Amino acid sequence: MKLNTLRSTYTDGLEFFGKLSPYELAAKYGTPLYIYNEKILRERCRDLLALSDHPGFAVNYSVKANANLALLRIIRSEGLIADSMSPGEVYIAMQAGFSADQILYVCNNVSGEEMRYPLERGILVSVDSLRQLEELGKVNRGGKAVVRFNPGIGAGHHKKVITAGAETKFGIGAGDIPEMQDILARYEMKLAGVNQHIGSLFLDPQGYLDAVDVLLDLARAFLPDLELIDFGGGFGIPYQKYAGQARLDLTGMAREFDARIKAFSRETGYRGRFLIEPGRYISAECGLLLGAVHNTKNNGNIRFVGTDLGFNTLMRPVLYGSFHDIEIYREGAGPDNNLMPQTLVGNICESGDILAKDRELPEMQVGDLVAALDAGAYGYVMSSSYNQRLRPAEVLIDEKGDDILIRRRETLEDLLHLTPINI
Ligand SMILES: *Cc1c(COP(=O)(O)O)cnc(C)c1O
Secondary structure, three states, rough: OOOOOOHHHHHHHHHHOOOOOOHHHHHOOOOOEEEHHHHHHHEEEEOOOOOOOOOOOEEEEEEHHHHOOHHHHHHHHHOEEEEEEHHHHHHHHHHHHOOOHHHEEEEEOOOOHHHHHHOOOEEEEEOOHHHHHHHHHHOOOOEEEEEOOOHHOOOOOOOHHHHHHHHHHEEOOOHHHHHHHHHHHHHHOEEEEOOOOOOOOOOOOOOHHHHHHHHHHHHHHHHOOEEEEOOOOOEOOOOOOOOOOOOOOHHHHHHHHHHHHHHHHHHHHOOEEEEEOOHHHHOOOOOEEEEEEEEEEEOOOOEEEEEOOOOOOOOOHHHHHOOOOEEEOOOEEEEEEEEEEEEEEOOOOOOOOEEEEEEEEEOOOOOEEEHHHHHHOHHHHOOHHHHHHOOOOOEEEOOOOOOEEOOOOOOOOOHHOOOOOOO
């Protein structure tokens, strides 16, 4: 096992960087750099495919978590389908090879005009309010509709689902069903699918399973037209890698989930698809963001470590206060267990540009490389060119351990790509 040192046991154990070291990758591609490991991505796909062997079961990857074409092709090759929420996500999913029946369009607050984009390509559209169902009717008379429900309708019987229901601002409630039927009838549309998304990163499956029960109960009312029942995403990952945070118990969950959908099929004769809609679980752990330390400075008790990982490259810590574990690589050095509180900041001119606050880490110095782990979901897709910094490159470590550039770094010219020069 190759040691990348100071603090690297997690990626060392996975041989995350393949044949090259993080120093060699940084020298070859520069930093900041997103690096993805194909083997881990495939494992995460298979973890979720193992939730059920029911022939109608499918894993509907939420493209918004990471839309890199190379990753989408890998995900597709594992047999997943694609959940898209904008014309851009449909476009990229189709470029990755997903066919119309392998894409679901889940939208909220969009124009009827926008809905034409998936409809013209034969893709099912899911709406999440009565007013949006009406818009869909206007552009899809005589067609199919998918409706997103709020599982809060399980009230009373399922305490945990109430929490889930209250947390999600999307979907229509049980009280809206008669009016939904009127709208469907008015536009001669068929209800082809029902879906939900309980919203949050869960590490205890019980709330999700309760919501599965609620949606299955509701689905009974819409048989036999129904072709698709989609239970949503939210499958969590342990971000606290070095604290040994436990993984979601997918084996236990599989037993419960599989039993529920098989019982439903048996009791109702339903022959359509059962979908789950994970984003983060599939792509977060295969990716990390590699950066360099350019400055250190002590302010009272706190040691600030200045890096090139501004929030233009990884927004989650600033946007949600999210935790990403940090690794530190220093060529030739041994592991260091002398810890001190340090705060990692980026190079954006905002005092809030903090990647990791008050972390107990080995003392960092200029020239070290650092990595923010679990950055494969909601990482690059949320990056920007704020401060006119260039979006990072993305590299894939394939199953043989070879590195492949899957998106080049932006250039200065890219910053003026959309601006006519002679204005
Ligand atoms: C974001 C989103 C997902 C994926 O959520 P994760 O927490 O990444 O699993 C699934 N479905 C819908 C409708 C979403 O908006």
